[in-house]
Amino acid sequence: MKNEKPSIFEPSRQPLRLIFLVFDGSSIMCVASAIDPLRAANRISGETLFDWKAVSIDGSPPVTTSGLPIAVSGPFDAGEKTDVLVIVGGFGTRQLGSAALIAGIRRVARAAQAVGGVEAGTWLLGRAGLLEGRAATTHWEDIEDFAAAFPGADVRPDRYIIDGPLFTSGGASPTFDLMLHLVRTRLGM
Secondary structure (H helix, E strand, O other), rough: OOOOOOOOOOOOOOOOOEEEEEEEOOOHHHHHHHHHHHHHEEEEEEEOOOEEEEEEEEOOOOOOOOEEEOOOEOOOOOOOOOOOOEEOOOOOOHHOHHHHHHHHHHHHHHHOOEEEEEHHHHHHHHOOOOOOEEEOOHHHHHHHHHHHOOOEEOOOOOOOOOOOEEEEOOOHHHHHHHHHHHHHHHHOO
8 A cells, every 4th residue: 555645635734835846848828827826816815825845957047948947936946845746748858867856856756745746747757666556647749658668657548636635638629627626625615
């Protein structure tokens, strides 16, 4: 039996801290789909129930596929305390995976309540060994290569998957649905 942490997908009004690690080549739609539902939930509730920040590997603004940079508050720091790490990746992310980055992702995964991969961010979860024995998904264009790269994962062609403290999504609109599910399960309709 896996040692599970309390799920972030349960009713709670406890503020949730999230770090979004955004990579060059990510879709601006994936970034917006991940963050904007949380912004809206905070506005509607009148409270900061989701407290997030965006970071990049080196602290410079990652450039999205549309050519628009994403403002970040600094570099990824695996020692920073957070409840959730969300890795947002796109074109080129599947080839990444320096030893330092993978070690940092593993470190955060041990301390955080949950870790997620958006689109190609799922590849980094796999490279970190976090998908072994877990259900996962990725963008439909990569699903066959992803399944071959991570044979220990139960790769499914679903829009998004939540498996214990890990969650994965297959693109912008699935990420939007996933984040709405997070808001609904924590705060209700």
